Amino acid sequence: QVQLQESGPGLVKPSQTLSLTCTVSGGSINSGGYYSWSWIRQPPGKGLEWIGYIYYSGSTYYNPSLKSRLTVSVDTSKNQFSLKLTSVTAADTAVYYCARALVVPQGYFDYWGQGTLVTVSS
């Protein structure tokens, strides 16, 4: 059973960088190109927004609306992937989820972390 766990600061000041890590257990990030590893967020009381994904190889694809501020990276030796979002504002306050997606032959998220609330405030 694959499990994902987000970790990182719960409070970030405006204009600073939001950094989160997702640790994967019960399975390997290095499990081939059928899986991508994503970050998804959900502002309080609102819907889901996909942020970006990375493959085990390090290839990435980002939501165009966040691309200029976003970096997603992977550390296969630690079975982790990470998110960095720069120049944050209150609009970046959200529950942040990490998730695994099967992308061949379908595309869907089969495992999710429990989510972590990140508040942007001074």
Added chain:
Amino acid sequence: EIVLTQSPGTLSLSPGERATLSCRASQSVSSSYLAWYQQKLGQAPRLLIYGASSRATGIPDRFSGSGSGTDFTLTISRLEPEDFAVYYCQHYGTGFTFGPGTKVDIK
């Protein structure tokens, strides 16, 4: 970029009733890449349906998905108390897109 629209925004029903939720894509999409999720308050989303009509592991058969092209439907044949939640459709292209969600609440 594909935009997903869900209707209605809120569906008020009683336990035992049938729920029909709609997801419309802004252009034709492959059924292989259309999924549905259930989200309860304070929890991560749970995969219900993938490939437009295939139930995920452990999902009761009262949940079914159908559709093709631009119009997709999630049906809950008889609502159980635990089914009152928010439901999202999702598409995978080069990236992922979620619909805005349909809340199913108790009438």
